[in-house]
Amino acid sequence: MASVTSINPYSGKKIKSYTTHTQKEISQILNKADAEFLSWKSVSFTEKAALMKAAASELKKNKKQYATVITAEMGKPITQAIAEVEKCAWVCEYYAKNARKQIADEVVATDATKSYVRYEPMGVIFAVMPWNYPFWQVFRFAAPALMAGNVGVLKHASNVFGSALNIEKVFIRAGFPKHCFTTLLVESKAVEKIIENPIVKAVTLTGSGPAGSAVAATAGKSIKKTVLELGGSNALIVLRDCDMEATLEICVQARFQNTGQSCIAGKRLLIDEKIADTFVKKLTAKVRELKSGDPMKKATYVGTLAREDLAKDLEKQVKSSLSAGAKLETGGKRQGAYFEPTILSNVTTKMSVFNEETFGPALSVTTFKTIDEAIALSNASRFGLGVSIFTKDVKNAERMVHMFDEGAVFINSLVKSDPRLPFGGIKASGYGRELSEHGIREFMNRKTVYIQ
Structure with a gap:
């Protein structure tokens, strides 16, 4: 079994070593997430919103605890780490309040007796996330994805595995079903096979240009949707x-x-x-x-x-x-x-x-x-x-x-x-949008319904 050691960049001292998941364990986690999706997608907006509000409360209640891990792992000043956790609570509250209307059926006037666009979740969404905002980058994906009825599987940067596990803990403590959001402890070399797994329906990545290019190429071979938020200058x-x-x-x-x-x-x-x-x-x-x-x-x-x-x-x-x-x-x-x-x-x-x-x-x-x-x-x-x-x-x-x-x-x-606003770039900064109604719709099937 491989292991990854987290090092405090300020002190240079070891924080903790993590055993990475084996291929067998990865398959088991993906299978459980897929099974969870079958029930989660039918959970009412009222119940989803209550759970998301509970996640926001958990973040605010234990913000210093979560922020301390962020700071230890990647060196962010503690006051900024606390602000990051608070912002994650905000995005949870935002989607708890707004998701229902953002993905409600859209009636379209045609020559039909009735026609409309219906938004439906896709399934297991795989997130590949960076270390620089180890909580925020994840929650701005997870909050809309889960409220839309999808389930999330996270591959976080290997130097912030502690933060990754804490994010999973937030959802568990809030009362979400165990496999609604799952963290995979894997290194970058494992990403390609995970994307190729038919259980994974779409991929979102925040990171470097080379990483985005590699993920998009792999997903493209399987005709899978991607959202890429890459570098900027x-x-x-x-x-x-x-x-x-x-x-x-x-x-x-x-x-x-x-x-x-x-x-x-x-x-x-x-x-x-x-x-x-x-x-x-x-x-x-x-x-x-x-x-x-x-x-x-x-x-x-x-x-x-x-x-x-x-x-x-x-x-x-x-x-x-x-x-x-x-x-x-x-x-x-x-x-x-x-x-x-x-x-x-x-x-x-x-x-x-x-x-x-x-x-x-x-x-x-x-x-x-x-x-x-x-x-x-x-x-x-x-x-x-x-x-x-x-x-x-x-x-x-x-x-x-x-x-x-x-x-x-x-x-x-x-x-x-x-x-409240769409976030994302063009050119080498990527494509697709996160946040607002644009973000929650990225990983949904826009189904046309036409009734004569």
Whole structure:
């Protein structure tokens, strides 16, 4: 039997070793999930909603307990980990309240006596999830999927197996049937066979581009639906008429929360050259004030990266860009899995911190002369998850929305996920949508009913 050891990225100490599931155990878990689906799909919305509300209560009641495991496993500052668990409770409450109307039959006027679209669950949905938001990424899939009548099987990142088991525990404690949501303790090499299993009806993945490509290819061979939420390199476009102080605060949060380990982080600061010197000077001062250290302490804002190899990858990107002519405003140093909050100015489109996804606390700064140039720079990315625009002229910014090749445009705000709004990207950032009514319908059969 294979085993996986979880390591605390801050202390470097072993947390726990987990024995991975064998092929036989995987088959048994999938079979039990499939059997559960046959009864779960017929459970009333009232009962499903009550269970989902109970899951929200469980999350809020034991948020510190769950957050502590998150922080230990991947280094997220504890206050941010608690906020993540609270957000999971929100998505559970949202779908408990709204799922019934979101997937109600839709009457369509035709020449028939009666015609409508009926939404029906698909069955076992397989989720392949990452470590950076180990609870939120899972719950934003699980809450709508379960409320729709599907059942979920999770393959989580191997460095957050403790969080994965805790998520399963949340649903069990809330009273869900045992096999409504199940965690598989498996490594990435097991994913292909799981997708190929006929019990699995669809796959959702949040992760890297290569992982998304591999999952989509495997699912495609079996003609199975996929939703992919992949990487991002969001631009923060700062126009000269912005509210500078408010914009500074948002830009710091957009880049450095979760230690910069977010697909929707603002990674490329594009700023009007007329205000660039003043803005970057003030931004650098604010970033230098960010508290780094033990992620278990409330005062810590920037923790370690989840693994040392990830910090090394970021270090290579920063050094490469400095060698190509970028200027180091602050930071740039690595110690183990910790990487200093970093700002690089004079960044061009040919530098790695601009044209690659930087998954950690490093912000690139590029100036522009005109709005058209800013839009071109924003779109000069293979990713298309989201963009933020900062200006006092909101109407003008809204007129520009259609010019961005993105899944989302946020004006005077950082890009964020919200249960009430669809979430997802285009281009190399993936396809499909999570959250809102769009998300709950992704893994449902839209059945046309026509009665003459």
